[in-house]
Amino acid sequence: MASKNGSTKTKTRPAATGNATVIEGLNARLADLIDLHWQLKQAHWNVTGPNFIAVHELFDEQATAVRAMADTVAERVRALQAAAEGTVRYAVERSTLDDFPSGLVDWEQAITQLVDRYEQCSAQFQSASDVAAEADDKATEDLYVEMIRQIDQFAYFLRAHAK
Numbered sequence: 001m002a003s004k005n006g007s008t009k010t011k012t013r014p015a016a017t018g019n020a021t022v023i024e025g026l027n028a029r030l031a032d033l034i035d036l037h038w039q040l041k042q043a044h045w046n047v048t049g050p051n052f053i054a055v056h057e058l059f060d061e062q063a064t065a066v067r068a069m070a071d072t073v074a075e076r077v078r079a080l081q082a083a084a085e086g087t088v089r090y091a092v093e094r095s096t097l098d099d100f101p102s103g104l105v106d107w108e109q110a111i112t113q114l115v116d117r118y119e120q121c122s123a124q125f126q127s128a129s130d131v132a133a134e135a136d137d138k139a140t141e142d143l144y145v146e147m148i149r150q151i152d153q154f155a156y157f158l159r160a161h162a163k
């Protein structure tokens with residue numbers, strides 16, 4: 001359509017608003033990522049064994065990356081004009097992940113536990129990406145798909161440390 005000065009008006013897309021199921025899914029995945037971040041920290045602090053330094057540092061690197069993923073998910077909720085729910089208490093209520101064992105943990109057991117958590121996360125993100133696809137929310141679906149790649153890569157980095 002031509003405007004008064006004769007230029008062609010570019011098509012616009014209003015800021016997206018989220019479908020309630022997509023928002024709920026994003027906040028649930030935010031809870032999983034907050035939980036996973038602190039499980040990685042728990043492992044970073046309490047791991048023991050001959051590979052201590054390598055896995056201690058790897059767990060911390062992954063914790064930092066997972067924390068950044070939580071931030072991205074929370075900000076996607078805000079971009080969809082809803083409220084991000086990211087306190088530790090929300091995370092405790094909503095996380096779908098199994099808990100990390102308390103106390104000191106042998107490095108191989110820590111890796112086994114964390115690989116399992118990544119696999120749980122990967123499955124949850126896969127289902128959430130299907131929900132976003134059904135709602136035709138391509139940007140949220142893309143965010144999930146990118147995170148599945150990252151989660152699967154982190155699981156592989158951990159598995160590669162074990163025998």
Ligand SMILES: [Fe+2]
Binds near residue numbers: 044060
């Ligand atoms: Fe540290």
